[in-house]
Amino acid sequence: MSKVIFDANFDNLDEIRDIVGEAARQVGFSDKEIYAIQLAADEASSNIIEHAYAGITGGKLEIDLSTTDKTLKIVMRDQGKPFDPSSVPEPNVKADLSERKIGGLGMYLMRKLMDEVSYESSAERGNILTMIKRLGESG
Amino acid sequence: MDVSTKQFKNCDMVVVNGRVDSSTAPQLAEALENVTGDGRYKIVVDMSGLEYMSSAGFRALLSSQRQCKRYNRGEIVLASVPERIQEALELAGFTELFKTYSDPIDAVGSF
Numbered sequence: 002m003s004k005v006i007f008d009a010n011f012d013n014l015d016e017i018r019d020i021v022g023e024a025a026r027q028v029g030f031s032d033k034e035i036y037a038i039q040l041a042a043d044e045a046s047s048n049i050i051e052h053a054y055a056g057i058t059g060g061k062l063e064i065d066l067s068t069t070d071k072t073l074k075i076v077m078r079d080q081g082k083p084f085d086p087s088s089v090p091e092p093n094v095k096a097d098l099s100e101r102k103i104g105g106l107g108m109y110l111m112r113k114l115m116d117e118v119s120y121e122s123s124a125e126r127g128n129i130l131t132m133i134k135r136l137g138e139s140g
Numbered sequence: 141m142d143v144s145t146k147q148f149k150n151c152d153m154v155v156v157n158g159r160v161d162s163s164t165a166p167q168l169a170e171a172l173e174n175v176t177g178d179g180r181y182k183i184v185v186d187m188s189g190l191e192y193m194s195s196a197g198f199r200a201l202l203s204s205q206r207q208c209k210r211y212n213r214g215e216i217v218l219a220s221v222p223e224r225i226q227e228a229l230e231l232a233g234f235t236e237l238f239k240t241y242s243d244p245i246d247a248v249g250s251f
Contacts, residue, residue: 011163018161018192036192036224043194047162094233098206103199106232110195113231 002067009050009060009079017046017064021075024066028073029136037114038073038134044107045077045130053081053128071137077130083122143171151182151214151251153244157189160197169200172216176207181214184247188220198234205237215239219247 005020007013021042025035046062054060065076092105112118117133141158152175160168175183185201187193201216208214217239221229229235241247 011161014161014163014194015159033224033227036228039192040194040228043161047194047196051162094231095236096233098202098209098237101202101237103195103202106195106198110228110231 002065004063004065007046007062007064009054009062009081011047011050013062014043014046017062018043020064021066024068024075025073025134028068028071030073030134034134038075041111041114041132041134042075042077044111045075045132048107049077049079049081049128049130053079053084055082057081072133072135075132077132078127080127084120084128085122086120141167143167145171145175147180148248151184151248152180153184153186153248155186155189157191159192160190160200161192161194162196165194165196165200168197169203172200172204176204181208182251183208183214183216184219184241184244184251185216186219186244186247187222187225188244190222190225193225193228195232198229198232201234202237214251217241217247217250219244 007017018039022035022039025038030038049062060079060081063078067074086108089105089108092102092109111132115132116135119131121129141160141164143154143156146153154171156168205216208216219241221240
């Protein structure tokens with residue numbers, strides 16, 4: 002289990018992808034899966050920085066990584082605006098160019114790339130996003 | 141991440157290298173806007189040196205594709221898309237919105 006606290010800033014996305022990639026490598030994920038996990042972690046972090054901390058400076062993003070021999074669990078905590086994932090409509094990834102909306106694409110990718118994605122929001126603990134990827138499952 | 145632009149007779153090529161995420165996507169968007177701002181709407185994005193692209197990069201491409209395709213005046217095509225990035229584009233349904241070429245020269249020749 003390792004815990005790292007980042008300033009909620011896009012400049013830290015490189016390092017976030019690095020630590021998540023390293024944890025995924027230790028579990029034994031393939032290069033393709035490692036890329037997918039890094040992309041999911043990037044999309045999650047970007048959403049937190051862009052939306053949860055919109056208009057808020059000095060926010061922190063805490064990332065807990067825990068591994069077993071077959072799973073990687075990523076927990077991200079922030080103290081930004083509460084987030085209700087059901088408020089974000091799933092994007093229509095078959096819409097034509099004029100109808101295509103980019104909003105919600107990050108979350109859509111997270112759900113597609115990881116085996117489990119869940120959210121909690123509470124006044125005391127802030128927002129908690131949990132993502133799990135298991136070895137040997139597609140997604 | 142670094143991005144550069146080359147002008148050809150019938151199109152422009154935007155070469156993007158490294159990693160495009162929420163931090164660096166604005167540079168890609170700016171490079172594309174500089175081309176379209178000059179009234180040039182036929183663009184090849186050469187991705188052969190691209191290591192990574194998140195949805196922030198997809199958003200920049202989508203926004204410029206709308207600019208380029210307006211009034212049928214041109215389009216953005218993608219060249220030498222690395223496998224991982226191709227998979228993410230497919231997942232996002234973006235491969236329907238952009239023609240892709242395995243060779244940048246073929247992409248230039250398509251205009």
